[in-house]
Amino acid sequence: MSIEPKPATSATVEANLAVLGALPFADTESFEDARRGFVTTLDPPVITGPDGRVVWDLRPYAFLDAAAPSTVNPSLWRMAQLNLQHGLFRVCERVHQIRGFDIANMTIVEGETGYIVIDPLLSTEAVDAGMSLVREHLGDKPVTSVVITHSHADHYGGVKAVVTDEQARTGQVRVVAPVGFLDHAVSENVNAGTAMSRRAQYMYGVGIAPGARGQMTCGLGIGLTNGTTTLIAPTDLITESGQELVLDGVRFVFQYTPGSEAPAEMNFHLPELRALCMAENVSHNMHNLYTLRGAEIRDAAAWSNYIHESIELFADDTDVMFIGHHWPVWGREKIVEFLAQQRDLYRYIHDETLRLAAQGHTAVEIAERIELPQSLATFWANRGYYGSLNHNVKAVYQKYLGWFDGNPANLHPHEPAESGRRYVDFMGGPDAVLSKARRSFDDGDYRWVAQVVGHVVFADPGNREARELQADAFEQLGYQSESAPWRNFYLSGAQELRHGVQKLPTTTVTPDVVRAMTTDMLLDYLSIRLNGPKAYQQSFSVLFTVTDTGEQRLIRLTNGVLVRSTLIPDHGYSAHVRLPKETLAGLALGTADLRAAESAGTLTVTGDIDSSAALFELCDKFEQSFAIVTP
Incomplete structure (x- = not known):
């Protein structure tokens, strides 16, 4: 609909x-x-x-x-x-x-x-x-x-x-x-x-x-x-x-x-x-x-x-x-x-x-x-x-004092979906919350409507009535906003509550940005993609030689993290991967597959190919269109 x-x-x-009466529009x-x-x-x-x-x-x-x-x-x-x-x-x-x-x-x-x-x-x-x-x-x-x-x-x-x-x-x-x-x-x-x-x-x-x-x-x-x-x-x-x-x-x-x-x-x-x-x-x-x-x-x-x-x-x-x-x-x-x-x-x-x-x-x-x-x-x-x-x-507060406001009640709150279920239960169920929230909407208290109805949405994201009421509140807040980003956030939230998440072509990882990244930057990003809970029980080392720059890096998987070293031992690693920087970039960013690259001849592996492939198979592929206004 x-x-x-x-x-x-x-x-x-x-x-x-x-x-109109508060600012000098005649200027x-x-x-x-x-x-x-x-x-x-x-x-x-x-x-x-x-x-x-x-x-x-x-x-x-x-x-x-x-x-x-x-x-x-x-x-x-x-x-x-x-x-x-x-x-x-x-x-x-x-x-x-x-x-x-x-x-x-x-x-x-x-x-x-x-x-x-x-x-x-x-x-x-x-x-x-x-x-x-x-x-x-x-x-x-x-x-x-x-x-x-x-x-x-x-x-x-x-x-x-x-x-x-x-x-x-x-x-x-x-x-x-x-x-x-x-x-x-x-x-x-x-x-x-x-x-x-x-x-x-x-x-x-x-x-x-x-x-x-x-x-x-x-x-x-x-x-x-x-x-x-x-x-x-x-x-x-x-x-x-x-x-x-x-x-x-x-x-x-x-x-x-x-x-x-x-x-x-x-x-x-x-x-x-x-x-x-x-x-x-x-x-x-x-x-x-x-x-x-x-x-x-x-x-x-x-x-x-x-x-x-x-x-x-x-x-x-x-x-x-x-x-x-x-x-x-x-x-x-x-x-x-x-x-x-x-x-x-x-x-x-x-x-x-x-x-x-x-x-x-x-x-x-x-x-x-x-x-x-x-x-x-x-x-x-x-x-x-x-x-x-x-x-x-x-922002100033966060720079000096961080996210925590000092009140222990806010030190370890439940995540939004869990909080939402508890709030809605305490407030008498979704129908009671929405009934009171509609009265707040009619009173023009859109900030409160957005806040309180958000608990219903996170407790039950399929509740269409709650989604539409929160969207209506977001929309009015957007109409009132002097800040364009605030308006855009509110109206984007309203649109996604009504119509779902759009697949939008927005990315900052362009080919030129990737080419400008150093080998260590690429490996740092690989570390971010590593799924720690999946990886922490595994341990192996892989040596990478970047053929067009002459760089060598030893990557060791231990305790669910990747440790990088420029001190290269004569032995003790499970595989040696030789590849150009462009291929390393594809592997690090998740746009290339090691076994496919090896078959295509864009890299060579000496030693255990399974361990070198496992390093990349343990990494997440990020989905850009994740939910924001729903769980």
Whole structure:
């Protein structure tokens, strides 16, 4: 049975109307800035791959050319309209940006002989489309350098549209990135990649159609292109603030900011152009100290300090600031105001969270208590379109104090399905819970409905009435959310409760990412896949020789874990496997079979083939479309 999205309830209408009176909607300067410098765009705004497959299409967002409907928080609607500005834009002399062709921006700096490309988006198809506009309007010149500001895939994934491995290896095109870039690009997208990709489907609303009752861009940008993601190793690493490079005649002064918005990140200044790139360390919204897809907690205090350092280092010599998402800021006074507001935003969240924690409040309690000062809360660029005050407070708490709130009642709770059965029994059975929950729904208490009915769903996932009521509550919470990821999570949960889990093609483990992984990274991932309970009673050793790199690793299975060593004994191992790195990658990732590879001649085994095959047969194959809102 198909259930269409429902209209806003009176409680949601009232909540969204209240937003209109709380924020300065008469201030339209952001719209002027977002359109400033427009040169041209694609018509129609569609990007296809070499095979004709559509990887980007902005036509479904035409509905945004209207006033905010009751099913969307008007502040989020405003941001979605701003995100929809797309095409080639002039930032200042010799600096242009491609915006709205992906979730992120690609910046083009004109050098003496060609183009310096900053942050080449998520996919090669998006970069190709952007560079076509650049060459059409600025001239057909080669790419001489690439600068990647940080280790998130939407800022490097399209890199091979502008530089090949050979060009980088020979020095024909320089690729500049912060130290640690490659390690973090791989670890974030592979080691936790399956779980993170599944949650990213919720965060970005991958399975939700755009619309007034559906996906509403994602706050930080419109969405993710569904194209080809690539990766290349840097040729030049930035290791400290103040480091300088001259790229194609343009002087770059870098600020190294590790542990800010990304584990490896950097800003840079172009002194002769009086232009400052703040990477993703600032944007026209509150960012994530914790991202709902799952990632390392970001250091709010360090992040704030880096922004303050940027003001001191560069503000006096800057006329324009451009960033990895959204639109630039022009004029020294406005740039300093913008940076100071974001500096103080993250510092306030950090300090207030720890102040209230010192008074004994838990993460949930603090998140309900903290309110931003009006001067911070009403500054448009501090609104929670991507991050949110609520979950960022919890991130600060987790960074310092972890998941446990100190109350022993919460030290060892039952898992959700077991808790659900007990709660429902205590509350008089599912009919009693649902009867009371419907009254709470009618009262507009959707948070409570979502929470309490969740116990019925986990106690009995086949209870259709419970699933539909929780879906209705999720939907209204989504309609009220200012944060696009919150909206997408709620609406994704509602859709899956109504229609079941979708099989969505989202993965961060692309061939280029795999090729960039070292042998030890591949073996680390193999260790993650090992099923410990199945493996702990077995013990054997296998020697691997990676034929194209000359590396050797001895892998020993003991106590349900894999122990890796570079100290190779003359004997004592059960098998010796010789294989190229590409074959090892397939085995480690679970996309290849050892016996089949041996038969095909892509590897050789000396000794006991059964033990070497058993090593991989003891590993799980991960299913990406696992359940989230049901057991």
